[in-house]
Amino acid sequence: MDIDAHLDVLDREGGLLADAAAATDPAAPVPTCPDWLLRDLVVHTGRVHRWAGAYVTRGHTAPLDDDATAALWGPEPSDADLVDWFRAGHADLLAALRNAPADLDCWTFLPAPSPLAFWARRQAHETAVHRHDAEAAAGLAGPRLATEPALDGIDELLRGMLARPRTRLRSERPRTVAVRATDGPGTWLATIGPDPLTVELRDAPADLVLTGPARDLYLLLWNRLRPDAVECEGDRALLDLWRERAAIG
Known part of the structure; x- marks a missing residue:
């Protein structure tokens, strides 16, 4: 954009x-x-x-x-x-x-x-x-964010906001989350470990795979939607870690 x-x-x-x-x-x-x-x-x-x-x-x-x-x-x-x-x-x-x-x-x-x-x-x-x-x-349901800005927002969150040194999203052992938008190209492969989040733009097996429309993934990753709003495959405990620590103050 x-x-x-x-x-x-x-x-x-x-x-x-x-x-x-x-x-x-x-x-x-x-x-x-x-x-x-x-x-x-x-x-x-x-x-x-x-x-x-x-x-x-x-x-x-x-x-x-x-x-x-x-x-x-x-x-x-x-x-x-x-x-x-x-x-x-x-x-x-x-x-x-x-x-x-x-x-x-x-x-x-x-x-x-x-x-x-x-x-x-x-x-x-x-x-x-x-x-x-x-x-x-x-108590309103306004128009959903369009696909292009939602994809852009996922990218900014994963490769920008959560990749900063101050992020609390850490894990003692590396664990991976793949984010796949059904209405956009490519996949974000995020690795949560002892250091700040690292993200690659590639598809690969992951501990947790999140799949859905970009607008839903966008809000889910910002902790605004329940996990059942998208398809979740793998270690759902990673979602608990995400919801607890992937918060922007």
Whole structure:
């Protein structure tokens, strides 16, 4: 996916998240994030949008410290202002990314073709996952993520987010998980071991094989769907390990 395609996803998913929040009590629990109410989810995502937008608009080349980040966020919105506050931050982020120069230089935390490509992709998937959370809180079933962005999101999670040194997804002995999308080419072969996750783009026997549509695998790997949403063959205890440790804080 190119930058424009990621921005289209960010635009759509943020709008759907806001629509779900507007139709729901801010005190509604979020089933997919058991420690959160809907207001917590919306505030979190809105703050992430403002945080990401600051790197794009201000060209920060190092991570912002806690005081600078808190200053970006400002006071927490009231329940009455929550959705409008979210929409404003989402619109500002989209405008920042759409107006940024191709040679943008700023801090990132995953490999990418460019900082602009990184932030467009990361915020598209941040927002898509939390759109699903907001709809879960609202008791809604919105449109599913299309195949191409779902495949892209699986790749970002496996080869990016969970491959970082800080990941908690570890095992004393190497164990493998194959992820096969029925609506896309190729297979991700992930090895969980004492070191950070390693991923190869090849098909091979694995301790656990997950097969299904990309949109379902995407949400399953982000711990948003139950394991029975896809076909699971092999050591299902690996799914328990995944659900416990493949969490992004």
